[in-house]
Amino acid sequence: MFSNPWIYLALLAMVIIGVLAAVATKLLSQLKQQTLEQEQKKAAQQQALQQHDKKIIASVIIIVRAMKEAQCDFAEGCWRLSVLLDSLKLSQDLNLQFPAVFKFYEGIKHMPILAERKKLDKRTRMKLDLERMKLEAELAEDIRRDIALLHQYANERNSMLSQ
Numbered sequence: 001m002f003s004n005p006w007i008y009l010a011l012l013a014m015v016i017i018g019v020l021a022a023v024a025t026k027l028l029s030q031l032k033q034q035t036l037e038q039e040q041k042k043a044a045q046q047q048a049l050q051q052h053d054k055k056i057i058a059s060v061i062i063i064v065r066a067m068k069e070a071q072c073d074f075a076e077g078c079w080r081l082s083v084l085l086d087s088l089k090l091s092q093d094l095n096l097q098f099p100a101v102f103k104f105y106e107g108i109k110h111m112p113i114l115a116e117r118k119k120l121d122k123r124t125r126m127k128l129d130l131e132r133m134k135l136e137a138e139l140a141e142d143i144r145r146d147i148a149l150l151h152q153y154a155n156e157r158n159s160m161l162s163q
Contacts, residue, residue: 049089054161056084057154064151074136074143078104081150091157098150100142107135 063080066072082105085094095102111128112120120128136143 050161053088053090054158056088057158057161060084060150060154061158064147064154067147068151074104074140075108075132077147078102078143079108081105082109097153098146100139100146101150104135104139104143108132 060081063072063077063084067074067077078101081098081101085091085098085101088094111117111132117125117128
């Protein structure tokens with residue numbers, strides 16, 4: 001029937017090309033599906049980070065308001081704010097934006113609190129209190145300025161995360 005071997009080779013080549021085309025189409029389809037899944041996972045992760053940051057920012061706003069209204073002293077407020085701001089996932093270099101808050105925290109973070117503080121003798125507690133008060137007096141104006149800026153930052157960030 002077909003006496004020419006080139007015809008067989010041509011048919012074989014067409015079969016191979018067809019199989020390769022089918023495999024390539026399948027692989028491209030899988031790649032497209034994987035890319036879509038990765039984008040969806042990334043979007044879900046971004047959404048989770050935004051929700052986390054939104055909760056943190058809401059807490060920051062409450063603490064800043066309390067500090068502004070003198071319902072929360074600088075030591076407790078800076079301690080809480082520093083920890084909260086460090087836990088934000090979508091913001092960086094906040095220690096550079098609000099240096100006084102972080103400087104105060106760095107100055108008092110070694111001090112024991114709650115039950116650990118109660119275990120200390122009276123003299124040691126007074127010494128730590130004096131150290132804290134000196135640092136607070138030194139940084140008070142800078143902390144007030146940082147608190148005002150932080151309040152503005154937190155409100156802007158909160159509205160941005162709500163969109």
